[in-house]
Amino acid sequence: MNKPTDDLRTRLRDIIFGTDTPAGRIFDIALLVLIIGSVINLMLISVAAIEMRVGTLLHGLEWLFTLFFSIEYITRIYVARRRWAYIRSFYGLIDLVSILPLYLALILPSAHYFVAVRVLRVMRIFRVLKLVRYANDANVLTRSLRHAQRKMQIFLGVLALITTVLGAVMYVVEGPAQGFTSIPRSMYWAVVTITTVGYGDIAPGTAIGQTIAGVAIMLGYALLAVTGGIITAELTNEIRNERQRRQCPHCERSGHEVDAHYCKFCGGDLNHDDEPPDDEEQAASRDKLD
The missing domain is CATH 1.20.120.350 (Voltage-gated potassium channels. Chain C)
Known part of the structure; x- marks a missing residue:
């Protein structure tokens, strides 16, 4: 009781x-x-x-x-x-x-x-x-970022190296007269410039320094493109794998969208493993999909 x-x-x-x-x-x-x-x-x-x-x-x-x-x-x-x-x-x-x-x-x-x-x-x-569909999409994005983790770590390591080199070079070229009072402060300028934020609190005054700044800005755009490419590639692979994992329980064919309810090949219900639909049910399902 x-x-x-x-x-x-x-x-x-x-x-x-x-x-x-x-x-x-x-x-x-x-x-x-x-x-x-x-x-x-x-x-x-x-x-x-x-x-x-x-x-x-x-x-x-x-x-x-x-x-x-x-x-x-x-x-x-x-x-x-x-x-x-x-x-x-x-x-x-x-x-x-x-x-x-x-x-x-x-x-x-x-x-x-x-x-x-x-x-x-x-x-x-x-x-x-x-909002199951959005939750599934969030899971796909999370898995994509997890798979891209090693590539992003290498990318961030190279970015840290470039920032250090740019900071050291600008410290030598510009010096304290232009606000580059130390290598860490020059590295701060490099980070702000590469990310295309450009606060303007530190700016190069010589022709050589401005040339280096221009190269750093162009490099920043290139690095953003690389980051987007890495994540986009992993996201594309994850979406492809997600579709391959979704298999129809009736015709056993894969390639369905994550939020699909009916099989695009046989018209069967993807969420229920019942008897395969007859011809009339398949036609009705196809009409519903169309």
Whole structure:
């Protein structure tokens, strides 16, 4: 016989962790509204003019938000099937970090502004709105970046070497008279120039230095193209592999889009391994695809 507490945990679990029920969907949407409201409240607190006028109200609201999120975090731990798994999960850590800064602010006042990490909890919108297609696309992009990791490490190493050489050369060519007072400061100029940001706080004054600066700017555009090419190549390979992994359970042919529901060859349902569709069902599926 189930205990009343077990029934309560089950109902709360369906509401807090589930989005299939109306109550769970309402809870998650209300939670997102509170998260966004908390971040906006923190932004208003950071504005001195607003803080001087209604600072007491805003700080009171901040404590109310924190109290609600604290209760929500404790409740999530209580109803979770695997509590330690939730605590150590990405969302569990974000939930914890989102409430700690305000308590730490009692000891370290500057820690209060780390509450802005709550904006990361807005990522729950992927679960709430069932944006599975976008979640899959994000996973493809993540895997592409992971596969490009070694190439990017080599690229960043070469970039660091180029920055060091440019900084040393500009320190010798321009010297302290133009603001290049040390090699590290000259390296700062090289980074700003290569990334085409160009703050203008340091600029070469001699013809040789300006020539080197022009080469550095052109080199920066080339490096951006190389970076985009590496990531694009890995992304293309990952998309191709994703399509090859998606196989129809009826005709066993691959090459389907990630968000496809029906096979483009036989018209079968890609999400259900039932009996293959007959000719009429295939024609209806093809008409739906067209």
